[in-house]
Amino acid sequence: MNNKETFAVETVALTKLYKGKAAVNHLNLKVREGAIYGFIGRNGAGKSTTLKMLCGLVKPAEGEIRLFGKPVQDPFVARRIGCLIESAGLYPKMTARQNMIMKARCMGLSDEKSVDLILERTGLSDTGNKPTKLFSMGMKQRLGVALALLGNPDLLILDEPINGLDPEGVREIRQLILSLNEEGKTFLISSHILGELSKISTHYGIIKDGNLVDQISRQELEKSCTDYYQIEVDDVKRSLPLIMEHIGGSQTEVQDSHTIRIYGLAEGAALNRLLVENQIQVYASGFHHMDLEEYFLARMDGSHIGDSQNGKKEGEKNV
Amino acid sequence: MFNLLRMDLYRLKRSRSIYICFAILLVMTVICFWFVWMTATPQGDALAEKLGIAEVLREDSLSVENYDTLLMFREIAMDGGAYSAILGILVALFVCLDFHSGFLKNIMSLHRQRWKYAISKVITAGILSFFYLMLQYAFCLLLNVLFGHLVPLTGFGDTLFYLASAWLNTTAFSALMILICFFTRSSAAGVFTALLLGGGIVQTILRGFLSLFHLDDWLNYTLYYSLVLAPSSYTGTGSLRMFGAALVFLVLYSALATVSLSRQDI
Numbered sequence: 001m002n003n004k005e006t007f008a009v010e011t012v013a014l015t016k017l018y019k020g021k022a023a024v025n026h027l028n029l030k031v032r033e034g035a036i037y038g039f040i041g042r043n044g045a046g047k048s049t050t051l052k053m054l055c056g057l058v059k060p061a062e063g064e065i066r067l068f069g070k071p072v073q074d075p076f077v078a079r080r081i082g083c084l085i086e087s088a089g090l091y092p093k094m095t096a097r098q099n100m101i102m103k104a105r106c107m108g109l110s111d112e113k114s115v116d117l118i119l120e121r122t123g124l125s126d127t128g129n130k131p132t133k134l135f136s137m138g139m140k141q142r143l144g145v146a147l148a149l150l151g152n153p154d155l156l157i158l159d160e161p162i163n164g165l166d167p168e169g170v171r172e173i174r175q176l177i178l179s180l181n182e183e184g185k186t187f188l189i190s191s192h193i194l195g196e197l198s199k200i201s202t203h204y205g206i207i208k209d210g211n212l213v214d215q216i217s218r219q220e221l222e223k224s225c226t227d228y229y230q231i232e233v234d235d236v237k238r239s240l241p242l243i244m245e246h247i248g249g250s251q252t253e254v255q256d257s258h259t260i261r262i263y264g265l266a267e268g269a270a271l272n273r274l275l276v277e278n279q280i281q282v283y284a285s286g287f288h289h290m291d292l293e294e295y296f297l298a299r300m301d302g303s304h305i306g307d308s309q310n311g312k313k314e315g316e317k318n319v
Numbered sequence: 320m321f322n323l324l325r326m327d328l329y330r331l332k333r334s335r336s337i338y339i340c341f342a343i344l345l346v347m348t349v350i351c352f353w354f355v356w357m358t359a360t361p362q363g364d365a366l367a368e369k370l371g372i373a374e375v376l377r378e379d380s381l382s383v384e385n386y387d388t389l390l391m392f393r394e395i396a397m398d399g400g401a402y403s404a405i406l407g408i409l410v411a412l413f414v415c416l417d418f419h420s421g422f423l424k425n426i427m428s429l430h431r432q433r434w435k436y437a438i439s440k441v442i443t444a445g446i447l448s449f450f451y452l453m454l455q456y457a458f459c460l461l462l463n464v465l466f467g468h469l470v471p472l473t474g475f476g477d478t479l480f481y482l483a484s485a486w487l488n489t490t491a492f493s494a495l496m497i498l499i500c501f502f503t504r505s506s507a508a509g510v511f512t513a514l515l516l517g518g519g520i521v522q523t524i525l526r527g528f529l530s531l532f533h534l535d536d537w538l539n540y541t542l543y544y545s546l547v548l549a550p551s552s553y554t555g556t557g558s559l560r561m562f563g564a565a566l567v568f569l570v571l572y573s574a575l576a577t578v579s580l581s582r583q584d585i
Binding site (some may be wrong): 052056057058059072073075078079081083085086087088089090091092093094098099101102103105106107108147263 | 321322323326328330333335416420421422423424425426427428429430431432461584585
């Protein structure tokens with residue numbers, strides 16, 4: 001790793017305690033400039049708390065936050081980030097434009113042209129005098145993204161930005177994120193919709209019980225998400241010794257009472273034949289590629305997929 | 320902080336409740352003037368006869384001989400605590416909406432020094448109270464003219480002295496409301512407190528209780544009684560007591576509001 005490299009986000013031993021219990025525990029998060037960093041974790045894992053600490057909404061119990069190489073307390077740093085945390089905070093009786101003007105004034109922006117430009121870019125320019133309390137969930141989220149974009153920030157911290165969006169809205173936000181990323185903006189996004197996150201993210205961080213269990217780039221994820229052969233049989237107990245004998249050094253994993261996964265297998269037909277010859281019924285079989293969701297679930301279960309190949313250590317790897 | 324003020328004033332101008340609360344104050348003023356006109360003038364008495372309320376008005380007849388415009392203004396809005404209660408409710412609704420709407424997240428991610436937010440809210444309340452006081456007093460003057468100069472005009476110096484002290488006092492009360500809103504984040508709690516403290520309900524009960532022990536004079540230094548007992552003109556350094564009490568409370572509540580907000584997660 002290049003030590004001189006500046007990160008858009010860098011936390012050192014970031015910790016937040018609630019009633020003595022660590023919601024975020026010595027988190028060492030590193031997000032490179034220009035990355036789209038997908039921040040993944042189960043409900044209550046500490047994602048939102050982490051993002052809130054980065055946005056200055058929650059005070060850390062200990063640890064350090066550096067944004068673009070500067071301490072988070074630096075007033076100029078706050079200007080370089082745009083946040084959408086949990087839900088878009090909107091005044092319900094104001095229109096989209098008025099809400100935008102409110103934030104523009106809060107930032108000291110005098111030019112209201114940028115407000116109209118961003119509203120147009122997020123597809124909200126035709127909402128007219130409609131108060132935001134009458135907006136759909138998707139419209140509110142889009143306005144939340146629009147508010148985050150105000151002031152042309154270099155880093156966008158988005159917590160569940162596609163919550164409540166219809167498929168078209170999800171696609172629009174995805175395209176918006178990708179086009180802004182092309183312009184050089186860095187994104188730190190948390191989302192439960194892993195399929196959507198995997199379409200845009202260049203890097204991932206997985207948090208479990210407040211601990212960062214993995215930081216990985218897309219390329220590394222693809223390497224780690226090795227192909228596996230999945231076979232469904234009527235009797236796992238009888239099948240397993242036969243499979244072990246047949247595959248030699250490959251790893252197996254019993255998924256349920258009928259399903260076995262075999263990693264590192266080159267060819268499956270001979271194994272199927274072997275099982276059938278031993279009067280074991282094979283219902284289904286085939287090669288699969290692990291996706292982000294499966295990788296995430298495996299990491300949540302404590303598995304270390306591909307770690308032996310990459311030499312990773314929990315929470316220490318920079319991506 | 321200037322940016323936060325600009326933002327608050329933008330919202331204040333577009334808030335419907337600011338106009339509703341002001342309209343309530345104006346309606347209250349009109350009603351009071353109208354009743355005084357009916358009891359104090361022959362034309363008003365004739366109208367009261369027609370309306371069948373003359374007897375009732377005569378029973379509660381009000382002598383306005385010793386009144387002037389400032390005293391009328393005080394009787395109508397200030398001394399009963401109506402003004403403080405209405406201003407307190409408005410401030411509570413205004414501040415709590417930042418929390419309820421979640422817009423505070425947008426603000427706090429930009430302004431990480433929270434004292435700036437707290438102080439900007441106190442200044443906004445001060446600006447609001449200034450305009451409310453000025454406009455309502457101007458409205459009293461207008462009504463006095465419309466009702467045929469019911470009471471004589473108060474001198475400019477006395478008016479300025481009283482309005483300045485009332486402004487400081489009500490701004491301090493607004494700071495208390497801001498503290499309560501920061502602490503509870505509940506508009507219901509804010510409105511309830513504004514009615515209880517602004518309307519003087521708690522202080523009156525407390526005064527009754529403390530009078531049993533001859534300690535009720537202590538309450539003269541509360542914001543409510545400072546406003547009620549405030550002199551209408553400068554008669555010596557003693558008449559500055561109200562300024563002192565208001566200033567101490569303004570600083571105290573602003574500091575406590577800042578500490579309260581700084582210690583909380585958003």
